[in-house]
Amino acid sequence: MIIFREVGDLSGISTTLNNIGIVYRQTGEPQKALEYYEEDLLISQKIGDRSEEAVTLNNIGVVYRQISEPQKALEYYQQALAIWQEVGDRSREAATLNNIGAVYHTIGQLQKALEYYEQDLLINREIGDRSGISTALNNIGLVYHRIGEPQKALEYYEQDLLISREIGDRFGEAITLNNIGGVYENIGEPQKALEY
Template sequence: MVQAANARDETAAEAEQLFQAGQELYREGSVASLRAAIEKFEAVIPLYQAANNRFGEALARTAAGRAHDSLGFNSEALSHYEPALEIWQFLAQQASGEDLSTIQTWQATTLNNIGGVYSALGEKQQALAYYEQALPLLEAVGDRGGEATTLNNIGWVYDALGEMQQALAYFEQALPILEAVGDRSGEAVTLNNAARVKRALRILCKPN
């Protein structure tokens, strides 16, 4: 039993080292470092699976998906994001208190990431469905910055779909939140988006 415990400890330590190495490579941001980060994250997944560490597996899959996403590898990103989301959803059903808030935050992050991939693929309705699932989770955990980002994401999708009134409504919902959290750059971008949509609406409403 002692040997088994030692082996588990060694596996856990190896998994943590691989994951942290992947994080450092991801932060470097170059193509080469992102590819190397993917190798680390994908190597750590079976270690977490062997240890039945569902939280660790979901983290590693989310990180691997994000690295693939950064390289524009959409299908590969989804191949990690989607099983990660299933794990986050499973863990959320078992958790409570602070643990639940942490898991819901990661769940919302993964939903937003999947929405971003579908948006990049031109599948706007799919993107919208994922963004709309993320929004109440972020509201529940009180992540105001994440909430504003998601409102903006939804606004962008409606903008791309040509539904300008809906786009404007979401941009305008995001603005006071961005102001409240002190995100000046986000506020400026959103003001610009709202102004652009308003101009488009005025042009559309002009009589011929």
Template sequence: MRIVDFKKSLSSVNEFIYFDSNDFLREKTSNPLRLKQVISDAEYLLKINIEESDKYFLYGTVGNLYRVCGEPQKALNYLNICLCHALKEGNITRETVTLIRIGEALKYYEKHDEALEHFEKAFKKCKDNKLETYLDFALQHKGKCLMEMGRLDEAVECFIEALKLREFKGDTTLIGSTKEALKLVKRLKIQ
């Protein structure tokens, strides 16, 4: 398999990944075997001679997919390599994205305080470097972490701010995701 073929095949992953409304909207898979095959394909590509930029992409992808598979420690191993690549390149955008991904893996590993620190770092990187593209993601993931921690009022604040940014972007999928998070946190407040 070539990297270009792998990238094309990734779009099919969305067919068997979903947000579980019974588990704080965590990403899960309806087809673990197929997801493991995608991971295996990516790990194979990491073993052959590929471009450095492709390595960053693959480490990030494998890290995310291991998180979805419920293996956050493996996810963290790959995502920390990914972060090293971003830092070595001095690529603030990649560093920010990876901080958010690491935060998510830590959250799935039930290390909420550490996850929150990573979301805060990502938020600060966005603000300090005018990376508006990822500001809503930092807020959304921070809000979801706060929601899991039972800090519901703070979570609502993050979601409302993320929603404003997403409405400005006009991305209906992201807007819908934030609205779902707001609905869930409101249900949790009633319970």
């Protein structure tokens, strides 16, 4: 970053600040992460880099979600979402919709979570992002499971399982198998649960 500062490369400084923020977030130092993200946000706004601004807003939202400040997380995710829609980045729009859905899911606003997950699913289907489709299907299944609609949950999990296997996502497959087993356990079919 020293070299970027010496040559006045604001874009390079912005990217570096964001990367440092990510490191601090991942090493459990959310306040330090926020300091770097906030500085990055100011620079990305100054130079008019809307994509970098949205990435940073999203990352700030992630930190607030991690430190259990869901309303602040939603505020930053919504700002990022507006920018992704403005610049037409459908993939990142979908990812941000998923993040918003996850916050609503966490705070128990399940209908809102479902709305955002369904929008996420729709966009991922439009752009052909199989991994994104898989994630959205799993999340929708989680909501239906939580609201007491096990058959609907199973429908979404089965779709997710098929895609996870098709794309070779063994981790996603394991999560979905576990979720299916959980549904069967909850509806009083422990033998069926053991199969998963």
